[in-house]
Amino acid sequence: MTQEPSGGLDGLGSAQRAYQLIRSSIIEGRYRAGQRLIEGRIGEEFSLSRTPVREALRLLEAEGLVLSIRNRGAIVRPVSPKEVIDLYELRARLESLGAERAATRATDAGIAELDAAIAAFDAAIPATDHIELTENRILSQANSRFHDAVIEMADHARLSQLMARTVDIPLVFQAFRVFTREERVRSNVFHRLIRDALEHGEAARAGALMSEHILMGRDSLVARLDEAQVKDALFLGASGEASSG
Amino acid sequence: MTQEPSGGLDGLGSAQRAYQLIRSSIIEGRYRAGQRLIEGRIGEEFSLSRTPVREALRLLEAEGLVLSIRNRGAIVRPVSPKEVIDLYELRARLESLGAERAATRATDAGIAELDAAIAAFDAAIPATDHIELTENRILSQANSRFHDAVIEMADHARLSQLMARTVDIPLVFQAFRVFTREERVRSNVFHRLIRDALEHGEAARAGALMSEHILMGRDSLVARLDEAQVKDALFLGASGEASSG
DNA sequence: AGTTCCCCAATAGTATACAATATGAGCCAT
DNA sequence: ATGGCTCATATTGTATACTATTGGGGAACT
Incomplete structure (x- = not known):
């Protein structure tokens, strides 16, 4: 179960x-x-x-x-707060590159997929700050759908692989748990802005928006890194040996 | 041997x-x-x-x-010309990030290592355009030494891993074979410029120079992609099945 | 002659068996 | 009591044995 x-x-x-x-x-x-x-x-x-x-x-x-x-x-692998910050910085650069490229390669089908992802994300935002595991899965999935679609349009095989395999993912998943409802709404606002920039082929704006979007996510997460609970939820390196007794 | x-x-x-x-x-x-x-x-x-x-x-x-x-x-894995270009673009972004970060984290020891790498690179440049495997190994090693030192100073574990493991390397190794002597010299000119920017903590310049340095390497390589020999040397995807008959 | 089907050889995928290594407990000496 | 040593045990590292899948070649048929 x-x-x-x-x-x-x-x-x-x-x-x-x-x-x-x-x-x-x-x-x-x-x-x-x-x-x-x-x-x-x-x-x-x-x-x-x-x-x-x-x-x-x-x-x-x-x-x-x-x-x-x-x-x-x-x-x-335990993740330190510094690593969280560094990873988001890296992800911002990579996805920013992806967005820039996508802007010059946008297709109708791709934009449609972005719209679908945005709609799914809207639908998945719960009314409250607190979020259940299942809700988080759905939200996280809609978010991935958007970002994957952008990267897909970037038409850069290795970049896709890197995003999918090498850059975090666990952080992203956990991030939505600690976001407030307002932050989730804001995320989708940026999704829409990015979508529009892509549709109009404005590479620089698309890249900058994507970067900003991700760094905002980072900041929201970092702002909550002090709370002990959050540390635990995000697996930050409290551990080493978990004193099981 | x-x-x-x-x-x-x-x-x-x-x-x-x-x-x-x-x-x-x-x-x-x-x-x-x-x-x-x-x-x-x-x-x-x-x-x-x-x-x-x-x-x-x-x-x-x-x-x-x-x-x-x-x-x-x-x-x-065969590599297509498009992929070569894309990989270099990716590498330019990643190393540019590395250089920016390194500029704000430079240490005397790190700068000294850069100087050593630059000297080794100078010493490894042959007088002719043509280059033997052994010479190429040494040159390539000196080049790696420089770039590794920059990434090291960037103090970003995941970025280091990505550069070491995920982004090309075979391309870089082969690239030096097709460079002219002039291009090799120019490479080290950029190494020096980058070094100075790092020493003075000028992040933006360091990043831009690094990006330019790598994209110049890309262009030199791409300019020679038409030559059949070069394609073979770089393993571009002529293959699939090598029609041996 | 061409086409289809079947079987076999080659190779990857998985399980198990064996070897090497590291950690911790208990013992002995101090 | 404490520090170091030895050995037992748990676990990883490697080899081998077994199974499943694939592709190709040849026989049979049209």
Whole structure:
């Protein structure tokens, strides 16, 4: 129930399945920062042998979600506040590049997809600041839909790969949990502004808006990094060893 | 001696060794674009079992050097001219960010390292346009030393990882082969300009210079993409299937 | 001759077995 | 009591064995 028994990922190899399962467990916080990821145990948990689990862990390590030390195993990579800030700065640059390129390559279909994503985002904004896991998933998904569509229009294979695989994601997912309703609304305002800039082929504006959009998200998140709860929710490196007792 | 029998990579795991060996084989062109990378064969070649080879291939896939299709195996990823251009644009942005950050974080030790790299680069420039593999290695190494030092000063862990692992490298290595002597000299002129901007903390200039430096490299490379030999040397996607007959 | 189908060889995907390494507990000496 | 040593155990690293998938070649048929 809280698990995803084949959440649409049948027909995949065991390794892919392991990858998706572990990944979502990390992103959504079921595996906490610093927690050890023991190949054998995870294998049991998902009824797989160590081989595909190991492969998945290595991929996640390349993505930066997992930290592993030779002969000692892997843990969920803790993220420091500095790293959050740096990651958002990086993401701002990358997506800004994506937006600039998208502006000169915009298609009707692409703009339509942006509109759809914007509508979905609007529909997914709850009335309150507090947000449930399910609501967060939907909101986060609508947000991804928008950003993915922009990157798609940028027509830059490696940039897409980088955005999808290398730059955060867990941060983005968790970010929406701590945003206020106002901040969520503001996010979509910027989505609309970016959309318009893209439609009119205004590359510089699109890039600047995207950058601003992301840095605003960063600031909202950073403003809440002091709250202990938030730290925990975002897996900031309180850990090392989680004193389980 | 064209092989690297343990080129300083003893004391590493088999997987690491496999990774380094395959990687350098791709970067230096011993494995050509489109060539199949069969786990078993590579295992034999390096006296390893399939397991670590497989792990290495997966890492290289994440890096973008290898393309693999489920149940069909891996090949050396061919690179199209468009991709070369896009990759350089991406690299320009990333390194530009690195330079901007480095400007506000410069240390004496870091500047000293830049000076050392610049001196090494000067020393490595041959008198002629033509360049031997060994000379290219040394030149490329000096160049990496400079760029690594800048990124190091940027103090951005993920950015470092991205530069090291995700953005090209094979392109950079091959680029020096097709540069003229004049272009190599010009490269180091920009290295000096960047160094000075960093020393004086001028972030915007450092970023702009770095961007220009990389885009100039791109243009030099692109200008030679038509020559059939060069295409081959850079592994551009002539392939797919090399019509051997 | 061309086309289809089936079977086989090659290869990737996964599981298991074995080897190497690291950590912690308990013991001994001081 | 404390510090260091040894060994047991848990876990990773690597090799091998087994299974599944794919692509190609040849036989049979049209």
